[in-house]
Amino acid sequence: MNRKALTALLATLTVAGCTLAPDYQQPDSPVPATAGDDERIAEQLVLPGWEALFQDPQLQQLIRTALSNNRDLRLALLDVAEARAQYRIEGAALYPELSVDGDGSRQRLPADLSQTGDSEIQTQYSVGLGVAAYEVDLFGRLRSLKQSALQQYLATEEARRSAHITLVSEVANAYLTLQADRRNLRISRETVEAQQESVDLVKGRFDLGLGSELEVRQAEVALETARANQARFKRLVAQDRNALAVLVGAPLPPLPDSPAEDLDTELAALPEIPAGVPSAVLRQRPDIQQAEYSLKAANANIGAARAAFFPRIALTGSAGTASSELSGLFESGSESWSFSPSISLPIFSGGRNRANLDVAEVRRDQNVARYEQTIQTAFQEVSDALQARGSFTEQEQAQQALVTATRRSLALAEARYEQGADDYLAVLDARRELLSAEQELVSVRLQKLANRITLYRALGGGVFPDRAIQLSGRNP
Structure with missing residues (x-):
């Protein structure tokens, strides 16, 4: 190749590089700036990593195993690897x-x-x-495709982050559900033991002529009901273990014989979060960042579609x-x-180029709608979780007081029955109310902790312990 031809080639390559993609404009946030009346926003909110939030050593080990073995997360990692390779393929087209x-x-x-x-x-x-x-690449067709591949790669990386956070949350919820059902199983066993003692007591009184056969049959009915309840929780515990094993991706290790009396010991408290900050922290959520990267990819594809109208x-x-x-x-x-x-x-293509451009623009608009929809969903999740925090605490306190009152009521009913001041029906009612109150207390505590995990996931934190959510700056 002579010098003049080489010079012409280099000059042509120099002018190549512009793109016809429209300038990217971040859509306005479709939600209020804050979710509460307090507009004083902290400068920085640091969310702990999952290792700091979940204090139970066995739960931590289960999460580590899940992060290594879970198939859904493995697929997310492979999607990232595929997108990275595709980006390199598109970038290679820019070079001879x-x-x-x-x-x-x-x-x-x-x-x-x-x-x-x-x-x-x-x-x-x-x-x-x-x-x-x-x-x-005079009109930026290849550069637009490369930019689109880059944004898709970044979107899959955020999808991996989202899968990571979701998996950690699901393992924690499944573990807490298992612990709650094990706690209910223990309550049902204690109830069976208490009902068996009642049957023995009532039969003894009947043999002495101090009671009726009706009372004996009522005690036996209560005993069999308690046994049926116990069998139900045995089944739920087994199903909970199976569900947790699927999430973890490996057989579960043996669990302690007795679950914790208070499920709060399984979790640490989240840092205090101001009521007026939800929309400010949304931009840190991986699903929102994924939606924005997909929007940028669609925007770049418009440039490639426009370049098809020009000479190649x-x-x-x-x-x-x-x-x-x-x-x-x-x-x-x-x-x-x-x-x-x-x-x-291009002179005539039957409208193909025009149609391709229309498709690219429609897909850009679709991604704008998905981006706004994702922000609205995230805003609702954070707002609902923040609003539920206080109510769950009040409900738990009230339920604990109810358990204490029904336990005292049962003791009084048993004492009155043994003294002959009341029939056995009062004892049955009191024991039934105590069982219901204790199981409801376990349920309320589980809901309170599940809400804490939901808030943790809704805020998009916890993948990296040292990651800080900056509340000031640009809108999501």
């Missing part, structure tokens, strides 16, 4: 593809085709460095040596080169 080619041929020509009138054997060898159909220039060239003798390939005077530029100007 160089190759070294060597050719050799021998051909016999008959006399009537030979220029000399005699049959002859022609031999040719060549070695060259070539560029095949390199597209000069491709360069093919090679430089090397050629000779009729293999030994003469590198002798003086054997140099050879070729340069074949081509240009393609």
